[in-house]
Amino acid sequence: MGELIREFDWSKTSLGPIAEWPVHLKATVGLMLPARAQIVLFWGPEFVALYNDAYAPTIGDKHPKALGHPARVNWAELWDDLEPLLQQVLLTGETVFAKDRMFYIERHGYPENVYFNISYSPVHDENGRVDGVLCIVDETTRRIVAERALVKTEERLSNALQAAGLIGTFDTDLRSGMVYSDARFANMFSVDPQKAESGLPLADYLAGIHPDDVKLVSDGIEQAITTGEKCILEYRVQSKEGTVRWLEVHGQCRYDESGSPWRIPGAAVDITDRKRAELAIAHFAAIVESSDDAIISKDINGVITSWNTGAQRLFGYRADETIGNSITMLIPDDRKNEEPAILARLRRGDQVEHFETVRRRKDGGLIDLSLTISPIRDTHGKIVGASKIARDITDRKAHERLQNTLLSEMKHRLQNNLSTVLAIARQSFRGHEAESEDFRKFEARLLALASGHDLIARKSWNSAELGDVVAQLLNVHGRQRFEIDGPDVRLSPKSALALTLALHELATNAAKYGALSIPTGKVTIAWDVEQKAIPSLAFRWQERYGPAVSQPSRKGFGSQLIERVLAFELGGQVHIAYPPEGVVCEIIAPLSAEWEKEVKGSPPAQN
Structure with missing residues (x-):
C-alpha cells in the first residue's frame, strides 16, 4: 500500500500533493502503513480513504479503487450507516467504539452482512481541530457466523436426541438376502414402509446409500460376517430428491447351529444433526486455533x-x-x-x-x-x-505511559515558563510604587491563566469541562456566594483559556466594586444549549444584591478582554450590561469544534 499511495496522483484530490500534506496527516499515514491491524483513514469533509495492507482484504474488490476517493463513492451501499459514525467523530471529536458491529456491504459482487469490532478515533491538528477519522477494525464475521451456526446446530441436535422416532430397527436374512424393518428404518432409506415389514431385497436398501459410502458399508457387512464382532458404521443415505442424511448403524452377525452366517439384526439412528454440529464445532475450533x-x-x-x-x-x-x-x-x-x-x-x-x-x-x-x-x-x-x-496491549500501555510522561513534561515546562514571566515582571515593577496595582493585576491574570492550563492538562491537553472552569471561582471567592446551573459542556483548550480569563476579570471587578464586594452580594452563573439550526451555547453572568451599578466612563483592559478577545476566540457574541441591580455578561456562541455538548447527558451542575 505504501507504493500505491506514493504513486497515486493526489493532486487531483482534496488532499493535494503529498509534499503539501500537513504534518499530522503524514504522521498518521506513517503510523498506519506498517501496522498489522486493519486500519483505514478517512480524511477531510469528503472522507477521502487511505488504508494499509491489512485492511485491503476486508473490502474485497473495492481495493484498490477505493484509495484516494471519497468514502461515499466506494461505500455507497452502506453510506447511510457509515456516514453518521464518521460525522460524529469529525464533529464531536469523540471516539466511536463498537463490538461485533454489523454492516451491509457488497465487496465480492454480492450483498452480505459482515461484522467488525470498530474503533473510530479523531485525528487532531496542532490547534485541536479534527481533520480526519482513524478507523481501526477487526472483522469478526467468521466467528459470528460460526457461533450462530453452532447454536442452531446444538438446538437441532438436542431436539433430535429427544425424539425416539429417529431410531429404526432392521433384521437382515443373509440366506434369502431380504431385509425386514420397521417404518422408521425404511423411511431412512427411502423404501416403501408398508412393504418393509414383510421384507424387501437388500439391494433396495443399498440403493439408498450415498454412492461414495457403498464400499464402506459392503466392507463393514463382510467384516461383521467374517469376525462375528459387533459392527458400528457411520455413513450417508440419499433420498430420491437428493437430500443427504447421516446414519449411525449398529449390527452383529448371528450364526445357525452349523456355524453358518444366518442373520444380522440391528438398529440405526439419524445422526445428521450431530454431524453438522461436529462440523460446526470443528470449524469453530479452527477459528479459535487460528486466532491471534x-x-x-x-x-x-x-x-x-x-x-x-x-x-x-x-x-x-x-x-x-x-x-x-x-x-x-x-x-x-x-x-x-x-x-x-x-x-x-x-x-x-x-x-x-x-x-x-x-x-x-x-x-x-x-x-x-x-x-x-x-x-x-x-x-x-x-x-x-x-x-x-x-489480548496483548503492551504496546498500547507503553504508548500511554510515554504520552503521560510527555504531557507531564509539557505541563512542567509551561509552569516554569509562567514562573519565569512572573519573576521578570516582579523585577520590572520593582521600585515603581505607582505601578504596584498594575503588577498585582498582571500577576492575578497570569495565575488565572496558569489555573486554566491546569484544567486542560487534566484532560491530556485536549479539553476542559465548562463546569470545572466555573468551579475555579468557587475555590477563590467561596461557594456560598454563587448560584450555578448548567449541563455538561466540553470546551476546546483555546476556549477554556479564554473563558477562564474572562471569568477572572468579571470576578475581580465584582470583588472590588460589585456583588462580591459586600457580604450579601450574590452571583448567578447559568448556561444552556439552545437547539437552533446551529446549536448554540447561551452563558450568563448576573450579579445581584450588591452596590448600585452605573455605566463606567471608559472601558478598561478587563472589559476589552471580555468583549473582544472572548468573542473572537469563541466565534460568538459577548455583551456586558450595567443595570443598577448588578453587572450582567451574556455570551452566545455556536456549538462547533470549539464547543462540544456531551452526547451522554448528565445531570446539570447545581449549587
Missing part, C-alpha cells in the same frame, strides 16, 4: 482445560504444559487477589469485559493484557467454567 488472541478455558476452580496457539504465542507455554494446571501460574504474585474476585463474578454468571491487567510469560517477563471472560454453562444452565480471551 489467546483463547483459554478453565473450570470453575480456575484449572486450565484448553489452550490455543494464540495463547502459546502470547505466554510461551505449550498446551501440555498448562492444561490441568491452575490459571494462577500466569498471575504475578502482586495480583494473586484478582483470580478469586474473577471466579466469584463468574459463579454469579457475570461477564468480565475488557479487564486490563498484567500477566507473566514463561520466560518471566510481564505483559499488559486486556481480558474478556465469559461463563461456560452446561446443558442444564449450570456454570461449569469460563472462557477467557486475552
Whole structure:
C-alpha cells in the first residue's frame, strides 16, 4: 500500500500533493502503513480513504479503487450507516467504539452482512481541530457466523436426541438376502414402509446409500460376517430428491447351529444433526486455533482445560504444559487477589469485559493484557467454567505511559515558563510604587491563566469541562456566594483559556466594586444549549444584591478582554450590561469544534 499511495496522483484530490500534506496527516499515514491491524483513514469533509495492507482484504474488490476517493463513492451501499459514525467523530471529536458491529456491504459482487469490532478515533491538528477519522477494525464475521451456526446446530441436535422416532430397527436374512424393518428404518432409506415389514431385497436398501459410502458399508457387512464382532458404521443415505442424511448403524452377525452366517439384526439412528454440529464445532475450533488472541478455558476452580496457539504465542507455554494446571501460574504474585474476585463474578454468571491487567510469560517477563471472560454453562444452565480471551496491549500501555510522561513534561515546562514571566515582571515593577496595582493585576491574570492550563492538562491537553472552569471561582471567592446551573459542556483548550480569563476579570471587578464586594452580594452563573439550526451555547453572568451599578466612563483592559478577545476566540457574541441591580455578561456562541455538548447527558451542575 505504501507504493500505491506514493504513486497515486493526489493532486487531483482534496488532499493535494503529498509534499503539501500537513504534518499530522503524514504522521498518521506513517503510523498506519506498517501496522498489522486493519486500519483505514478517512480524511477531510469528503472522507477521502487511505488504508494499509491489512485492511485491503476486508473490502474485497473495492481495493484498490477505493484509495484516494471519497468514502461515499466506494461505500455507497452502506453510506447511510457509515456516514453518521464518521460525522460524529469529525464533529464531536469523540471516539466511536463498537463490538461485533454489523454492516451491509457488497465487496465480492454480492450483498452480505459482515461484522467488525470498530474503533473510530479523531485525528487532531496542532490547534485541536479534527481533520480526519482513524478507523481501526477487526472483522469478526467468521466467528459470528460460526457461533450462530453452532447454536442452531446444538438446538437441532438436542431436539433430535429427544425424539425416539429417529431410531429404526432392521433384521437382515443373509440366506434369502431380504431385509425386514420397521417404518422408521425404511423411511431412512427411502423404501416403501408398508412393504418393509414383510421384507424387501437388500439391494433396495443399498440403493439408498450415498454412492461414495457403498464400499464402506459392503466392507463393514463382510467384516461383521467374517469376525462375528459387533459392527458400528457411520455413513450417508440419499433420498430420491437428493437430500443427504447421516446414519449411525449398529449390527452383529448371528450364526445357525452349523456355524453358518444366518442373520444380522440391528438398529440405526439419524445422526445428521450431530454431524453438522461436529462440523460446526470443528470449524469453530479452527477459528479459535487460528486466532491471534489467546483463547483459554478453565473450570470453575480456575484449572486450565484448553489452550490455543494464540495463547502459546502470547505466554510461551505449550498446551501440555498448562492444561490441568491452575490459571494462577500466569498471575504475578502482586495480583494473586484478582483470580478469586474473577471466579466469584463468574459463579454469579457475570461477564468480565475488557479487564486490563498484567500477566507473566514463561520466560518471566510481564505483559499488559486486556481480558474478556465469559461463563461456560452446561446443558442444564449450570456454570461449569469460563472462557477467557486475552489480548496483548503492551504496546498500547507503553504508548500511554510515554504520552503521560510527555504531557507531564509539557505541563512542567509551561509552569516554569509562567514562573519565569512572573519573576521578570516582579523585577520590572520593582521600585515603581505607582505601578504596584498594575503588577498585582498582571500577576492575578497570569495565575488565572496558569489555573486554566491546569484544567486542560487534566484532560491530556485536549479539553476542559465548562463546569470545572466555573468551579475555579468557587475555590477563590467561596461557594456560598454563587448560584450555578448548567449541563455538561466540553470546551476546546483555546476556549477554556479564554473563558477562564474572562471569568477572572468579571470576578475581580465584582470583588472590588460589585456583588462580591459586600457580604450579601450574590452571583448567578447559568448556561444552556439552545437547539437552533446551529446549536448554540447561551452563558450568563448576573450579579445581584450588591452596590448600585452605573455605566463606567471608559472601558478598561478587563472589559476589552471580555468583549473582544472572548468573542473572537469563541466565534460568538459577548455583551456586558450595567443595570443598577448588578453587572450582567451574556455570551452566545455556536456549538462547533470549539464547543462540544456531551452526547451522554448528565445531570446539570447545581449549587
